[in-house]
Amino acid sequence: MARARAIPYHDQIVAVFIAASIGWALFGMLAGVWAAAELVFPALNFDLPWLTFGRLRTVHTNAVIFGFGGSALIGTAFYSVQRTCHQSLFAPGLAWVVFVGWQIGMCLSMLLLFAGINAGKEYAEMEWPLDIAVAVLWLSFALCFFGTIGRRRIAPIYISNWFYGALIIVVAMLHVVNNLALPVSWRESLPLYAGSVDAVVQWWYGHNAVGFFLTGGFLGMLYYFLPKQLGRPIWSYRLSVIAFWAFVYTYIWAGPHHLHFNAIPDWLQTLAMVMSLLLWLPSWATMVNGVMTISGAWHKLREDPALKFIVIALPFYGLATFEGPMLAIKSVNVVSHFTDWTVGHVHSGALGWNAFVTFGTLYFLAPKLAGRPLFSARAANIHFALGVTGVLLYIMAMWGAGIMQGLLWLNLDEAGEVRYSFVEIMEAVAPYYVARLIGGALFFAGTALMAWNLYMTMRGARIVQWYAPAHAEASAAARKTKPRTRARKPAAA
Amino acid sequence: MIGLHKLVERRAGLLIFGILLVSSIGGLVQILPVLFAPPPQSSAERYPPLALAGRALYIRESCALCHSQQIRPLLAEVRRYGAASRPGEFIYDRPFLWGSKRTGPDLQRIGGKYSDAWHRLHLTRPRAVVPSSIMPAYPWLAERRVDGIALQARMRGMRRLGAEYTDQEIAEAANAVAGKSELDAMVAYLQFLGRGGAPRQ
Ligand code: HEM
Ligand code: HEM
Numbered sequence: 001m002a003r004a005r006a007i008p009y010h011d012q013i014v015a016v017f018i019a020a021s022i023g024w025a026l027f028g029m030l031a032g033v034w035a036a037a038e039l040v041f042p043a044l045n046f047d048l049p050w051l052t053f054g055r056l057r058t059v060h061t062n063a064v065i066f067g068f069g070g071s072a073l074i075g076t077a078f079y080s081v082q083r084t085c086h087q088s089l090f091a092p093g094l095a096w097v098v099f100v101g102w103q104i105g106m107c108l109s110m111l112l113l114f115a116g117i118n119a120g121k122e123y124a125e126m127e128w129p130l131d132i133a134v135a136v137l138w139l140s141f142a143l144c145f146f147g148t149i150g151r152r153r154i155a156p157i158y159i160s161n162w163f164y165g166a167l168i169i170v171v172a173m174l175h176v177v178n179n180l181a182l183p184v185s186w187r188e189s190l191p192l193y194a195g196s197v198d199a200v201v202q203w204w205y206g207h208n209a210v211g212f213f214l215t216g217g218f219l220g221m222l223y224y225f226l227p228k229q230l231g232r233p234i235w236s237y238r239l240s241v242i243a244f245w246a247f248v249y250t251y252i253w254a255g256p257h258h259l260h261f262n263a264i265p266d267w268l269q270t271l272a273m274v275m276s277l278l279l280w281l282p283s284w285a286t287m288v289n290g291v292m293t294i295s296g297a298w299h300k301l302r303e304d305p306a307l308k309f310i311v312i313a314l315p316f317y318g319l320a321t322f323e324g325p326m327l328a329i330k331s332v333n334v335v336s337h338f339t340d341w342t343v344g345h346v347h348s349g350a351l352g353w354n355a356f357v358t359f360g361t362l363y364f365l366a367p368k369l370a371g372r373p374l375f376s377a378r379a380a381n382i383h384f385a386l387g388v389t390g391v392l393l394y395i396m397a398m399w400g401a402g403i404m405q406g407l408l409w410l411n412l413d414e415a416g417e418v419r420y421s422f423v424e425i426m427e428a429v430a431p432y433y434v435a436r437l438i439g440g441a442l443f444f445a446g447t448a449l450m451a452w453n454l455y456m457t458m459r460g461a462r463i464v465q466w467y468a469p470a471h472a473e474a475s476a477a478a479r480k481t482k483p484r485t486r487a488r489k490p491a492a493a
Numbered sequence: 494m495i496g497l498h499k500l501v502e503r504r505a506g507l508l509i510f511g512i513l514l515v516s517s518i519g520g521l522v523q524i525l526p527v528l529f530a531p532p533p534q535s536s537a538e539r540y541p542p543l544a545l546a547g548r549a550l551y552i553r554e555s556c557a558l559c560h561s562q563q564i565r566p567l568l569a570e571v572r573r574y575g576a577a578s579r580p581g582e583f584i585y586d587r588p589f590l591w592g593s594k595r596t597g598p599d600l601q602r603i604g605g606k607y608s609d610a611w612h613r614l615h616l617t618r619p620r621a622v623v624p625s626s627i628m629p630a631y632p633w634l635a636e637r638r639v640d641g642i643a644l645q646a647r648m649r650g651m652r653r654l655g656a657e658y659t660d661q662e663i664a665e666a667a668n669a670v671a672g673k674s675e676l677d678a679m680v681a682y683l684q685f686l687g688r689g690g691a692p693r694q
Binding site: 157200427 | 498502503505508509512513515516517518519520522523524527528530533549552553554555556557558559561563565566567568569570572573578579580582583584585586587588589590591592593594595596597598619620623625626627628629630631632633643646647649650651653654655
C-alpha cells in the first residue's frame with residue numbers, strides 16, 4: 001500500500017517545543033513586567049536578593065531570548081525543515097535529547113541566575129558548565145537539521161532553511177568564541193580577553209546574537225510560515241538570495257556600534273557605523289519581499305488571526321531595522337547610548353517583530369497539529385489589539401524617556417557646567433516608566449490570553465500524523481492522510 | 494551570482510561552508526587586530542584582594558545593568574563624571590563591566606567621591622540618602638561574609654592570565670578578608686574604582 005511507504009513527519013517534537021516556548025513566554029514576560037514595575041516601585045523586590053532588578057532583568061532576557069525564542073526557533077525549524085525537504089526528521093531520538101536538554105538547561109540557568117551565578121556579559125550570562133552543555137545541544141540540533149537536509153527529496157534547499165542554517169552555524173561560532181574562559185571554580189570563570197578586547201568580542205557576539213538569533217532565525221520562520229499561511233509563493237526569489245548573502249556578510253561587521261565613543265579604536269567604530277548603515281538595505285529588501293508577497297491578498301488578513309500577527313511583524317521589523325542603523329550613526333548614538341532609547345529599540349524588535357511573528361506561527365501551528373480549528377478567533381483578535389497597543393505604548397514611552405535623558409545629560413549651562421543633576425533627570429523619566437509598565441502589562445495580558453486559547457485548542461487533541469507527499473515533484477504542501485495517533489515511526493532507513 | 498547560488502543551494506555542504514566563510518570575514522578583520530595589538534599604555538593597578546572580592550559581588554548583583562563604567566570623551570560627560578575612559582585602565586577587567594545602560598550614574602570614577610559610611614548607608618538603604626532613588630537596596634551585603642577560598646581561586650586565575658599576584662599575596666588574601674562582610678568588599682571595590690585614570694576634576 002502506498003501509505004505503508006509514506007514518509008511520516010515527526011510533529012510530536014514540534015508540539016512539545018511550542019508548548020515550552022509558550023511557557024517561557026509567560027514566565028519571561030512576567031519577569032519583564034515585574035522588572036519594569038521595580039523601576040517604578042523599587043520596594044517590589046521585597047529586599048529579596050533573587051528578586052532584585054539586576055538578577056530579574058538577567059532572568060528576563062535569558063528566558064525570553066533563549067527560552068521563548070530558542071524553543072520556538074528549534075521547534076519551527078524541525079517543523080519546516082521536514083516540509084521543505086519532504087523528508088522525516090533525521091535522528092528523531094536526538095531531537096528529543098535536544099528538547100529535554102534545552103529545557104533542563106534553561107531551568108538550571110534560571111535557578112543559577114536567580115542565585116546570582118552569572119558570567120557578567122550581557123546575553124552570555126550562563127557560566128561555563130552550562131555553556132558547554134549548550135554547545136553540545138546546539139551541535140545536536142545542527143545534526144538533526146542538516147541531517148534532514150542531507151536526505152531531502154527536493155533538489156533545491158528552500159530559503160527558510162538558509163536562514164535557519166545561518167542561525168545554527170553563526171550562533172555556534174559566536175557562542176564558542178565569546179565564552180572562552182578560564183574556569184576558577186564550577187561557578188566562576190575569567191574570560192580569556194580583558195578590558196577593551198573583551199568588550200569588542202562581547203559586542204561582536206552580542207550584536208550578532210541579535211542578528212542571527214533574533215533576526216536571522218525569525219526570518220527563517222517568516223520565509224516558511226508567511227507564504228504557507230498565505231498560500232502563495234514568496235514574491236521575489238532573486239531578492240531573497242541577494243538579501244540573504246548581504247545579510248550574512250554585513251551583520252558581522254556592525255558589533256562595535258555598541259561601543260561608540262568607548263575606549264576602543266576609532267576605526268572600529270567608524271567601520272561598524274558604515275556597515276550598520278549598509279545593513280539597512282538587506283533588512284528592508286527582506287521586508288519589501290514580505291510585503292509584496294502579501295500584496296493582493298490583503299483581504300485574507302481580516303479573517304485569519306495567524307496571518308495578522310505575521311503580517312504586523314513586518315512593519316515592526318522595518319521599524320527596528322530602520323531605527324538600528326540610525327542609532328549606529330555616531331552623532332545620534334551620542335544621545336541614545338546608555339539611555340532608554342536603546343531599550344525602546346530592543347523592544348520594538350523583540351515585541352513587534354520576534355514575539356508577533358512567533359505568535360502568528362503558533363496560531364498557525366496549534367490548529368494544524370491538533371487537527372481542529374483555533375478555539376477562539378475572537379480571543380486571538382483581542383490578543384492582537386492588546387499586543388499592538390502594548391508594544392506601541394512601550395516603545396513610545398521609551399522614546400520619550402530616552403531622548404529626554406540623552407539630551408538632558410548632555411545639557412550644559414552658560415558656565416559650561418552640567419545643568420541638571422543625575423537625580424533630577426531620573427525623576428523626570430518616572431512617568432514614562434509608568435507608561436512602559438502599562439504597555440508591558442497589556443502585552444503580557446495578550447500573551448496570557450493566547451496561552452489559554454492555544455491550550456484550549458490543543459487540549460485532549462492527538463497530534464495529527466502528516467506524511468510527506470508521495471512524489472518529490474509534488475508541491476511543498478503536505479498531503480493530509482488518515483490522522484493517526486502518536487505514531488512516531490522511526491525514520492525511513 | 495544567481496548562477497553561483499544555484500549551485501550552493503543544491504549542495505548542503507557548500508551552503509554550510511559558504512555561510513561560515515561569509516560570516517567570519519567581518520569578525521576576523523575586526524577582532525584579530527585588536528587581539529594582537531600591543532597592550533595599551535597603562536598605569537592601572539591590580540585589584541587588591543578585598544576590592545577583587547567586591548568586584549565579583551558587583552557581577553553577582555548585576556550592578557552593571559544599571560551603571561556604566563565608561564566615560565565618553567564628551568564635554569558634558571567629563572564634567573559630570575571625570576576624565577574620559579582610556580583602554581589602559583581596563584587591563585585587569587575580566588570581564589569588562591562597561592555596561593550599556595545608565596539607569597543610575599556612571600561609576601568609573603566613583604572612588605573617593607563619597608565616604609565609606611555614605612556608601613554603606615546608600616547600598617543598604619538608598620532611599621535614606623536619595624529619597625527618589627529607584628536603586629534596589631542590598632541589605633544582605635552587610636550580613637554575609639566574603640568567601641576567602643573563592644577569592645584565592647580567582648586570584649590564581651587572574652595570575653594565570655597575567656595579573657602578577659605573588660604567592661604570598663594569594664596566601665594572605667584569605668586572612669586579609671576573613672571576617673569582612675560583603676558590604677566591606679563592595680565599598681572597597683567602589684572606592685578603588687577610577688585608579689589609574691585622572692582623578693575627578
Ligand atoms: C511583556 C513584555 C516585556 C516587558 C514588560 C519587558 C520589560 C523589560 C525591562 C523592564 C527591561 C529592562 C530595561 C532596562 O534595563 O532599563 C527589559 C530589557 C530587555 N528585554 Fe524585555 N520586556 C518584555 C518582553 C521582551 C521580549 C519578548 C524580549 C525578547 C525577545 C525582550 C528582550 C529584552 C532585552 C534584550 C532586554 C535588554 C535591553 C538592553 O540591555 O538594552 N523583552 N525588558
Ligand atoms: C539593521 C539592523 C539593526 C541595526 C543596525 C541595529 C543597531 C543597534 C544599535 C546602534 C544599538 C545601540 C547600541 C548602544 O548604543 O548601546 C542597538 C541595540 C540593540 N538592538 Fe539593534 N539594530 C538592528 C536591528 C535589531 C533588531 C531586529 C533587533 C531585534 C530584537 C535588535 C536588538 C537590539 C538589542 C537587544 C540591543 C541592545 C543591546 C544592549 O545594549 O544590551 N536590533 N542596535
